[in-house]
Amino acid sequence: MSRRDSMSSSVQEPPLDYSFRSIHIVQDLVSEEPRIGQRPLKYSKSGKSLTQSLWLNNNVLTDLKDFNQVISRVLEQPHNLAWIDLSFNDLTSIDPVLTTFFNLSVLYLHGNSIQRLGEVNKLAVLPRLRSLTLHGNPIEEEKGYRQYVLCTLPRITTFDFSGVTKADRTTAEVWKRMNIKPKKVRIKQDTL
DSSP, X not given: XXXXXXXXXXXXXXOEEOTTSOOOSGGGGGTSOOOOOSSOOOBOTTSOBOOSEEEOOSSOOOOOTTHHHHHHHHBSOGGGOOEEXXXXXXXXXXXXXXXXXXXXXXXXXXXXXXXXXXXXXXXXXXXXXXEXXXXXXXXXXXXXXXXXXXXXXXXXXXXXXXXXXXXXXXXXXXXXXXHSOOOOOOOOOXXX
């Protein structure tokens, strides 16, 4: 099977689903069995999953320590990971490890404990990210939360389960102009 064939077939594969498993640490994925869905999971000859979707929602993860190493042990092509569901965990920040998956297009982080709006900035390096959920986090209470996210991540087309409209983009741009003050430039004065 060529790389192109494996990529197109893995998009169609069911997710590797570890939801509702009370997983505390990412390393538990190696010993934990994924949930069985309606369609059977497909595995490579080496025993790794061929999917591009990983669901870790409704667990008790507080961090993503060793995420890359563990994902490399369970997925045949971890660099092709396109969908990660980390919703309803206990994450307090957006771990930089998520920014290493350049094919990531869907990221669910709703229902966590992310408090700093600036955490969203980390995701700006993901060129294919189109769908993001962050509702149910403390950052949702920040003034201008939705506009900030849309300004920071202009490629997002679905945010918190709704499509992003042209009006949303316009509102975000107006919000940005009103709320982000330009840096003051100090003019060095010559003294006599």
